[in-house]
Amino acid sequence: MRARDLLADFPTVTLDTAVIDAARLLADQDLPGLIVVDDSGLPASILPGTQVLRLAVPGYCQDDPALARVVDEAHADALLASMTGRTVREALPTRARELPVTDSQATALELAALMARTHSPLVAIVDGDRLLGAVTLQALMDGLLAQ
Amino acid sequence: MRARDLLADFPTVTLDTAVIDAARLLADQDLPGLIVVDDSGLPASILPGTQVLRLAVPGYCQDDPALARVVDEAHADALLASMTGRTVREALPTRARELPVTDSQATALELAALMARTHSPLVAIVDGDRLLGAVTLQALMDGLLAQ
16 A cells, blocks of 8 residues: 555645635535645645634734733634735744655555654655645545455 | 543443554444543543554554664554554553543543543543543534534
């Protein structure tokens, strides 16, 4: 079982997509994450769902549970406001990290290790200069358990 | 909008559940993760889907992409074998880390920050000594976008 047996088409967003539209795509299609492509159509970043959410959380609240608690419920609107005004490009982490991207020859074990290591329930599959689709955690689990 | 408005019942596993059964539960119900409860019914751990997968990946492959690549496809069976013989207790990380657990008064902002920080698309909601359920990333996103 290789990535080519498990991959499927997957929606993409671009660096210029508004964060609010990216969030709506994730929610409406119940996606485990998003593939962000650059001008050439190749993955610039892969955002697990939890990290799409991070785009919406003001920085001063991300690492301070007490602060997030005292912000009262009216301020939940701040989350939406934070998503509305920004593009994915502005919200991406600046720190480089390993992207969950591999090719169609990747083994099931390789896909599993990559998802576990990058905390991503989504791996983009690229062959040469073309994005073929993605393998989701769900597809990998189903493939493994069907054996 | 608070956790009490967003929470729903959520399946649990125990420390003695076989990893293979935990994986089947995740796959069959398309869950974003699992709540592991202790003898008192309270969360001992929360496992995002990608970390359930980690339970199945041999340690020597987790951090070495090249090694996972050379293991040929026949050895994908090793993933299943690794899951079949072990319980969740044996497979949990030994390193303590912040659990995505909060109470029903948590604000949307607090839930979002907790999910982002712990990389968990699932937050267990506990009041006093009782597990009330969980808020999923999907429920939180739907709640925010419906405002």
